[in-house]
Amino acid sequence: MTVTEQEIAEYVGRVRAALADLSSEVRDELTEDLPEHLAEVAAEAEGSLVERLGTPEAYAAELRAAAGAPGAGGRHLDQRVARAVLRGRAQLRALDARLGPPLGYAAASEFLRLLRPAWWVLRAYLAAMLVTVVSTGGSFGLLPRFGGELLGGLLMLVGLLLASIWLGRRSERLRGWPRWALHAGTLVLVVFALAGLANAEDRAGYSDYGYDPIAVNNPYDRVRDVFVYDSEGRLVENARLFDQNGDPIRLGYPDCADERDPNGNPLLRPYPYCPEQAPFAPRAPVGPPVLPPLSSPSASSTPEPTASASPAPAASASETADPTGTPTPTGTPVPTITVSPTR
Amino acid sequence: MDTTQLLKGVLDLAVLAVLRHEDGYGYDILRRLREAGLEEVGDASVYGTLRRLFAAGLLTTYVVPSESGPHRKYYSLNAAGRDQLTRSGKLWRSFATTMDALLDERGMAA
Structure with missing residues (x-):
C-alpha cells in the first residue's frame, strides 16, 4: 500500500474544502465515508490518489454532480455572487428607506434623484x-x-x-x-x-x-526696520512697540547681525534692528536739526523728553509682562516721538 | 454527446444492476462497471451515486473487517432498491427500444 493515511486525510480535506459552499449537513453526508472509501481505492492499486482519481477539486465536482448535490443555488461561484448581490441590494433598499424621512422624502434615492x-x-x-x-x-x-x-x-x-x-x-x-x-x-x-x-x-x-493674504495691501509690508527718535532728534535704541492691547508690533526683519545676542531669536530684538542704518544721523547727541519739520516738538513740551528713550525700561517692558502697561512712562510730560520707517 | 453525458442519466440504474446478484464495496462496484464496458465512469461518480442511493433508502450497508487491508463497506440492495431497479430497468428498456427504432427508421448503423 503506497498511499498513506496522511495523504488520504489531505485528499479528503481538499475535497471537503471544494464542497465548502454546501451546508455542513450535506457535505458530511457526502464525505463521511470518503476516508474509508479512499483507503479501499488505495488498497486496490498502485499510484498516488491524485494519479488515480485526479485532483481533489475535480473529484469533488464529479461527486457533487453524481450525488445530485442539493443546494444547487450555491453550486457555482457566479450563482453565489449573484445571491450576494441580491442581498446587498436588499440592504441598500432598506437603508434608502430609512434615510429618506430625515431628509423629508420617502426614500433617500428620491432626494438624490433631484x-x-x-x-x-x-x-x-x-x-x-x-x-x-x-x-x-x-x-x-x-x-x-x-x-x-x-x-x-x-x-x-x-x-x-x-x-x-x-x-x-x-x-x-x-x-x-x-x-x-x-x-x-x-x-x-x-x-x-x-x-x-x-x-x-x-x-x-x-x-x-x-504669505499673509492681508499683507497684500499692507502699507508696512516694505518696512524692514524701525527707527525711533526722541524730540531731541536722538535715535532711541532698544525700543519696543506695542499696540493698544499690549501686543508687540513686529515690523520688518533684521538683516544685520545682532552684536549683543548673535544667537537670539531675531524676532525678539528691539528696534532698530540695525542702528547703523538709521536714516537721520544716528546717535546725534544734541539737537534736532535733521528731523523732519512735522516732528518738531511743541513749545510746551517738557524739557526732559528722553524718559522713554532709555534702553533699560523699554527692554523690561515686555519681560515684566504687564498686559496693560504701556512702554511710555506714567509722567504727564509725554515726549514727542517720531516713528520713521525706512523704506 | 459523449458517454459521460449519457452516464449521468443511467448511472443509478447501472449501479443498482451490478448489485443485483452480489453485494459490493465501492471500488469493487467501480470495477464491475468498468468490466461491463462503462470504461469512462469515475470513482467519484460511483461513490457519489452510492451515497445518494443510500440516502434515498435504496441500499443498505455493512462493514466487513479485513485482515490484510482496510475495512470494506459493502452495499446491498434492499427491497426498495430492487423495486427501483425493476422500474428503472423497464423504463430504460422501453426508452432504449424507442431510440433504437428511431435510429433504425433513419438507417443509422448500430
Missing part, C-alpha cells in the same frame, strides 16, 4: 477641466481653457454642458457597452475631481505660511 441635473452640470465642468489639464498642460485656474484659450474653453464648456444634459436625459435607456462606457467615464471624472480637490487644497495650504 440632484441629478446638478451632477450633469458638474460633470460637464469636470470634463471641461479635464480637457483643460490635458490641452493646457501648464498652470490653469478654475475656468476651463482650451489650449490656453479662455474663450475656447468657455465654448467647450457650453458644448459639454449641452452634451451632458442630453446624455443625462437618455442614460436610463442606455444598455450594453454605452452604459459601461458612461460608468467608466464617470469614474474617471470622479477620480479627476478628487485629485483636483487635493491639489487645490495643497495650493491653498501654502498661503498659510507663505
Whole structure:
C-alpha cells in the first residue's frame, strides 16, 4: 500500500474544502465515508490518489454532480455572487428607506434623484477641466481653457454642458457597452475631481505660511526696520512697540547681525534692528536739526523728553509682562516721538 | 454527446444492476462497471451515486473487517432498491427500444 493515511486525510480535506459552499449537513453526508472509501481505492492499486482519481477539486465536482448535490443555488461561484448581490441590494433598499424621512422624502434615492441635473452640470465642468489639464498642460485656474484659450474653453464648456444634459436625459435607456462606457467615464471624472480637490487644497495650504493674504495691501509690508527718535532728534535704541492691547508690533526683519545676542531669536530684538542704518544721523547727541519739520516738538513740551528713550525700561517692558502697561512712562510730560520707517 | 453525458442519466440504474446478484464495496462496484464496458465512469461518480442511493433508502450497508487491508463497506440492495431497479430497468428498456427504432427508421448503423 503506497498511499498513506496522511495523504488520504489531505485528499479528503481538499475535497471537503471544494464542497465548502454546501451546508455542513450535506457535505458530511457526502464525505463521511470518503476516508474509508479512499483507503479501499488505495488498497486496490498502485499510484498516488491524485494519479488515480485526479485532483481533489475535480473529484469533488464529479461527486457533487453524481450525488445530485442539493443546494444547487450555491453550486457555482457566479450563482453565489449573484445571491450576494441580491442581498446587498436588499440592504441598500432598506437603508434608502430609512434615510429618506430625515431628509423629508420617502426614500433617500428620491432626494438624490433631484440632484441629478446638478451632477450633469458638474460633470460637464469636470470634463471641461479635464480637457483643460490635458490641452493646457501648464498652470490653469478654475475656468476651463482650451489650449490656453479662455474663450475656447468657455465654448467647450457650453458644448459639454449641452452634451451632458442630453446624455443625462437618455442614460436610463442606455444598455450594453454605452452604459459601461458612461460608468467608466464617470469614474474617471470622479477620480479627476478628487485629485483636483487635493491639489487645490495643497495650493491653498501654502498661503498659510507663505504669505499673509492681508499683507497684500499692507502699507508696512516694505518696512524692514524701525527707527525711533526722541524730540531731541536722538535715535532711541532698544525700543519696543506695542499696540493698544499690549501686543508687540513686529515690523520688518533684521538683516544685520545682532552684536549683543548673535544667537537670539531675531524676532525678539528691539528696534532698530540695525542702528547703523538709521536714516537721520544716528546717535546725534544734541539737537534736532535733521528731523523732519512735522516732528518738531511743541513749545510746551517738557524739557526732559528722553524718559522713554532709555534702553533699560523699554527692554523690561515686555519681560515684566504687564498686559496693560504701556512702554511710555506714567509722567504727564509725554515726549514727542517720531516713528520713521525706512523704506 | 459523449458517454459521460449519457452516464449521468443511467448511472443509478447501472449501479443498482451490478448489485443485483452480489453485494459490493465501492471500488469493487467501480470495477464491475468498468468490466461491463462503462470504461469512462469515475470513482467519484460511483461513490457519489452510492451515497445518494443510500440516502434515498435504496441500499443498505455493512462493514466487513479485513485482515490484510482496510475495512470494506459493502452495499446491498434492499427491497426498495430492487423495486427501483425493476422500474428503472423497464423504463430504460422501453426508452432504449424507442431510440433504437428511431435510429433504425433513419438507417443509422448500430
